[in-house]
Each structure stands twice: as C-alpha cells, then as structure tokens.
Amino acid sequence: MGSSGRRVGRPRAERRPDSGLSPRDELLAAAAELFTTRGYAATTTRAVAERAGMRQASMYHYVSGKEELLADLLESTVTPSLAFARQLLAEDVTPAEDRLWDLCRTDVELLCGGPHNLGGLYLLPEVRAERFAGFHAVRAELKDAYRQLIAATETGGALAKSELDLRTDLVFGLIEGVILVHRSDPDRPVSAFADATADAALRIAGV
Structure with a gap:
C-alpha cells in the first residue's frame, strides 16, 4: 500500500x-x-x-x-437546553405557560434521551471543584431562564421574589431529579418522563 x-x-x-x-x-x-x-x-x-x-x-x-472530559460531558447536558431556553425567552407571542412547558419537556428529553445517563454525573462530589465553574455558569443561566419564564406567567407575575425563587428551585430540582427516576427505570420511554414532568412542573409553578 x-x-x-x-x-x-x-x-x-x-x-x-x-x-x-x-x-x-x-x-x-x-x-x-x-x-x-x-x-x-x-x-x-x-x-x-x-x-x-x-x-x-x-x-x-x-x-x-479525566476532569476535562467530565467538564465537557457535564456542559453538553446543559448547553442544548440553554440554547432552546434563549429562543423561548426571545419569543413573546406564545404564552409563557406554553413556553415553560416546552422547556421542561425538552430539558427532560435531553437529560434522559442519550445512550448514557450523563445527568447522574451531576451528583459527583468532584463537580463542586473550581474546575467545573463553566458547567455551573451555564447551569445557573439555564435556571435563570426557568425563573424568567415562571415570572412571565400570569400566576408568576404576582409572586413575591422569595416565592418566585422557591418555585424556581422546586421546578428546576424536579427537572434534574428525573435523572434519578430514569436511572432506576431506564426502560420507560423518555417521552413519558418528559410529558409527565412538564405537567408536574407547571403545577409546582402554580400555572
């Protein structure tokens, strides 16, 4: 040759x-x-x-x-959802309630839809290290997008800041918590997790 x-x-x-x-x-x-x-x-x-x-x-x-690989994998679980959240925030024709539901559903699909349960890596104690500041920054921006969408709903607009923060924490925690349920029941269709979680998230948000 x-x-x-x-x-x-x-x-x-x-x-x-x-x-x-x-x-x-x-x-x-x-x-x-x-x-x-x-x-x-x-x-x-x-x-x-x-x-x-x-x-x-x-x-x-x-x-x-290994740390660089882990950091990249963690960020890959957030950046697609963040890009979608930015689109939703820029679009003000669709009601905020519908956009919030779409973000919840899409976020769950992205967290649970890959061949590996990468969301489970969030729980690693190593992730608290400064090396993972990039992941924490994009995750914080995604969480703030949830907060803005909740605040834009008819119910959310009337909430005090402390109550809005609490509901944001609960909704965001629910979304990320699905990774634990998915890990214990990996054969359940991701679409079932996504729809049910989005419905539950809107109830927590008071919509």
Whole structure:
C-alpha cells in the first residue's frame, strides 16, 4: 500500500471500526460510557484511552485528563437546553405557560434521551471543584431562564421574589431529579418522563 492509503494521526492501541468521530469525540464517548457504568472515580485514563482505541499517551494530545472530559460531558447536558431556553425567552407571542412547558419537556428529553445517563454525573462530589465553574455558569443561566419564564406567567407575575425563587428551585430540582427516576427505570420511554414532568412542573409553578 502506498503512503496515500495510510491513516494520518497518532498510533492507536488497537484496530477499531471507523466511527466517524474525531479522536476527542471518541474519548468523550468512551468517558461517557465508563463514567456512567463503572463510576468516575473507578475509571482510569488508561481505560478511557483503551475504550477509545488509542494509547494512553496519545490521549493527552487531545485532552488534559479525566476532569476535562467530565467538564465537557457535564456542559453538553446543559448547553442544548440553554440554547432552546434563549429562543423561548426571545419569543413573546406564545404564552409563557406554553413556553415553560416546552422547556421542561425538552430539558427532560435531553437529560434522559442519550445512550448514557450523563445527568447522574451531576451528583459527583468532584463537580463542586473550581474546575467545573463553566458547567455551573451555564447551569445557573439555564435556571435563570426557568425563573424568567415562571415570572412571565400570569400566576408568576404576582409572586413575591422569595416565592418566585422557591418555585424556581422546586421546578428546576424536579427537572434534574428525573435523572434519578430514569436511572432506576431506564426502560420507560423518555417521552413519558418528559410529558409527565412538564405537567408536574407547571403545577409546582402554580400555572
């Protein structure tokens, strides 16, 4: 075979089918699987690299280590919902109640709809570290979007600040809490979780 047929890049630990993913995305996919099945603390960088089909030394060409992988995975569970929330906040024709329901449903679908229960990683004690400030920032912005939508409803507009804050905490906690229910009942259709949770969230919001 001539040099034109050789794959360019760092050597891999084993020959694997071409997934079409970049090496970094392969590492993220491997980390998602291992962090959610073996546990974050029990997963070594060697295990992640081997699962992605590369040598451990090559892994550090793409990421700095487990913390960077975890941070990226955490942010990936929030940024799509945040983008959707920004669209909903910018659109003032649809009633706030309907937009709040749509955000709740979509957020649950994104949290529970992937191949791995990444939302469960929120519970890791390591996530409190400063390294995960980016995740906490986007999560706080998403929570504020919930608060703005609740405040924009007919009922929410009459709430005192302390009551609005409480209802926001409860609604946001309900959405994120679905990951625990989903983990204990993974075969239940995600759409069932999403619809029921959105309905319950609106009742908590007083809509």
